Amino acid sequence: MKLLRYGQRGAEKPGILDNNGKIRDLSGQVDDIAGESLTAAGLAKIATIDVGSLPVVAELGRLGPCVSRTGKFICVGLNYADHAAETGAAIPEEPILFMKATSAITGPNDNVIIPRKSRKTDWEVELGIVIGDEARYVTEADAMKHVAGYCLINDVSEREFQAERGGQWTKGKSADSFGPIGPWMVTRDEIADPQDLKMWLSVDGTMRQNGSTKTMIFGVSFLVHYISQFMSLQPGDIISTGTPPGVGLGMKPPLFLKAGQTIKLGIEGLGEQTQLTVDAA
Structure with missing residues (x-):
């Protein structure tokens, strides 16, 4: 999976890149690409999502840092x-x-x-x-x-x-x-x-x-x-x-x-x- 974050600085939303290169909105599934979402259990849960059913991000604008809440x-x-x-x-x-x-x-x-x-x-x-x-x-x-x-x-x-x-x-x-x-x-x-x-x-x-x-x-x-x-x-x-x-x-x-x-x-x-x-x- 290719996980990402998009939107204006400080207001980024989580997303995923589908097999056709389109960005899909993950915000209804996870709160962010951070913390528990990055654990093995969190990634396994994201992997079960039907990516094709997620909304396509029509106007991308800015890509944010791909990971949030980095401690170190x-x-x-x-x-x-x-x-x-x-x-x-x-x-x-x-x-x-x-x-x-x-x-x-x-x-x-x-x-x-x-x-x-x-x-x-x-x-x-x-x-x-x-x-x-x-x-x-x-x-x-x-x-x-x-x-x-x-x-x-x-x-x-x-x-x-x-x-x-x-x-x-x-x-x-x-x-x-x-x-x-x-x-x-x-x-x-x-x-x-x-x-x-x-x-x-x-x-x-x-x-x-x-x-x-x-x-x-x-x-x-x-x-x-x-x-x-x-x-x-x-x-x-x-x-x-x-x-x-x-x-x-x-x-x-x-x-x-x-x-x-x-x-x-x-x-x-x-x-x-x-x-x-x-x-x-």
Whole structure:
């Protein structure tokens, strides 16, 4: 299933994409794509619905973030061997974890807002894991049972804030609009192998990233297992799993975003996003 949310910011309704690519209204069936709806039992209930009987959304307007009420937005740094190489970083011995503020979450095609005083805003196409059932101290063998599905993420980053302003990476990752997710969450059963997905990102029509989840250092099941040793994972929590090479920071010379540019990105089976960059008010 491809589950989504549509409507104006703060008033989004739940929806589902049918086999003909039409969006159907789920608001009469579930309150939101969040919480209990993302558990195994919740998804099984949605799967019994006759999608063809649901109202078609005639005027779509805006797509919102595909998941709501996310409690934790956890990111994994330097998780692609080829990306670590382009930045001159060593291959991590364990996953590098940092948090992205949930206030950064936005719709897949909303504007990306370049923060005030930013000089190094960058792009990162990433595979997102959406947690379904609570995960606490899970084994790697059981980890996938706790995954509701996957989504496309642009882990927008301000590199100066991230690396040159002291402290941890969070301040360079958490500006409003720095977490576009969607267009939809694809349930786990529809992705045969999350470690074999093509992914790409372009800026103003120029391809910048063209990679695959094959080069992830730590895979999906290991990450869910690993993170659950340090904190419980709740329904709707998101894990952003790292990016392949081609980020602006890794170019020679480095290249960063400015207002008025168009970012497009996609992951095989998970859809595409398009964002316009604008300056913060």
